[in-house]
Amino acid sequence: AAGVIQSPRHLIKEKRETATLKCYPIPRHDTVYWYQQGPGQDPQFLISFYEKMQSDKGSIPDRFSAQQFSDYHSELNMSSLELGDSALYFCASSAFRDRELDTQYFGPGTRLTVL
Amino acid sequence: EDQVTQSPEALRLQEGESSSLNCSYTVSGLRGLFWYRQDPGKGPEFLFTLYSAGEEKEKERLKATLTKKESFLHITAPKPEDSATYLCAVQAYKLSFGAGTTVTVRA
Numbered sequence: 409a410a411g412v413i414q415s416p417r418h419l420i421k422e423k424r425e426t427a428t429l430k431c432y433p434i435p436r437h438d439t440v441y442w443y444q445q446g447p448g449q450d451p452q453f454l455i456s457f458y459e460k461m462q463s464d465k466g467s468i469p470d471r472f473s474a475q476q477f478s479d480y481h482s483e484l485n486m487s488s489l490e491l492g493d494s495a496l497y498f499c500a501s502s503a504f505r506d507r508e509l510d511t512q513y514f515g516p517g518t519r520l521t522v523l
Numbered sequence: 524e525d526q527v528t529q530s531p532e533a534l535r536l537q538e539g540e541s542s543s544l545n546c547s548y549t550v551s552g553l554r555g556l557f558w559y560r561q562d563p564g565k566g567p568e569f570l571f572t573l574y575s576a577g578e579e580k581e582k583e584r585l586k587a588t589l590t591k592k593e594s595f596l597h598i599t600a601p602k603p604e605d606s607a608t609y610l611c612a613v614q615a616y617k618l619s620f621g622a623g624t625t626v627t628v629r630a
Contacts (some may be wrong), residue, residue, distance in 0.1 A: 412566075441618070450610060450620035451567065464617055498566050511557065512618060514566035 410434055412515030414499050420521045421489050429484040429518045433501030439463065440482040441500040441512055442474060451498055457482060458504055489522045496520075525550040529611050529621035536628045539600045544624045546611030547593040556594050558587050559610040561623070567610055570596075601628045 413432040421427050433440050439458045443451035444467075453466035457476035468474075471489075476482045486493060496519050500512040526549045536542055548556070555574050559567035571580045573589035580587050584605060586597040596609055608623040 450622050453617050453619075456617075466617060496564070500566075511569055511572050513569055514559070516566045517564070519564070 412499055412501050412513055414497075414515040414518050416518060417516065418519045418521075420523065422523055423489055423491065425489050425522075427486045427489060427520060429486070429497055429499075429520070431482045431484070431499030431501075431515060433480050433482070433499075434513055437501035437503045437513075438480060439502045439504045439510075440476055440480070441502075442468075442482070442484050443498040443500065443514075445496040445498060445517075447495075454484070486520075491522050494520060494522045525613060525615055525617075525619045527611055527613050527619050527621035529609075529624050531624060532622065533625045534627070536598075536601050536626065538602055538628055538630050541597070541599045541601070543598070544596040544609055544611075544626070545593060546596070546621055548611075548613045548621075549592075550613050550615045550619070552615045553613060555614040556589055557612045557614065557618070558585075558594070558596055559612065561608045561610055563608075570609075598626070601626070603628045603630050 415430045441456040442454040445451045454468040456464045460476045474484045496517045498517045500514045502510040502512045528547045530545045558570040561567045571587040576591045584599045588595045606628045608625045610623045611621040
């Protein structure tokens with residue numbers, strides 16, 4: 409079965425640089441979520457999109473922005489990178505039907521290292 | 524604020540030694556409780572969704588149960604390949620994760 413695809417899988421950046429992470433949801437899934445997971449920590453919710461509109465916002469820094477495109481893929485843009493941004497970034501997708509809860513399926517993650 | 528607490532933090536088992544992981548939660552308007560398995564450096568892998576107290580779900584050596592305040596993940600006769608971090612998450616307004624239980628199964 410098709411899964412969530414994330415690219416790149418690994419990314420190394422210098423402080424104050426910009427990074428763009430991409431997420432391709434499972435086909436026919438209309439909701440995308442972004443999470444940040446630091447070493448030894450649980451995933452922290454950043455932001456989500458439903459039908460290309462922002463649906464919820466978590467602990468996402470103002471330096472970060474995200475959007476969902478017409479083909480439902482999503483991009484997380486991170487500017488003015490700081491050392492503390494080094495983490496695993498996960499994308500998850502779900503199908504939101506009739507406001508019923510559906511399961512979030514996670515991608516393999518992008519490991520971002522800021523030097 | 525929604526809170527999810529998992530115990531124990533770490534569990535070391537001998538192959539075949541059954542055990543249980545606990546997830547207790549306080550949340551307003553629980554819509555669902557999820558169990559995920561996560562291997563190091565990889566994304567959480569979905570295991571179960573539980574929606575209401577009394578519900579149980581099973582998959583191979585794993586069985587998840589739900590009460591009004593907690594959920595248990597039972598691992599029956601574990602094998603080394605069951606070694607992973609097991610994450611519990613509750614869905615209210617958003618999905619909130621516990622810190623996880625790291626399970627190590629020795630052959």
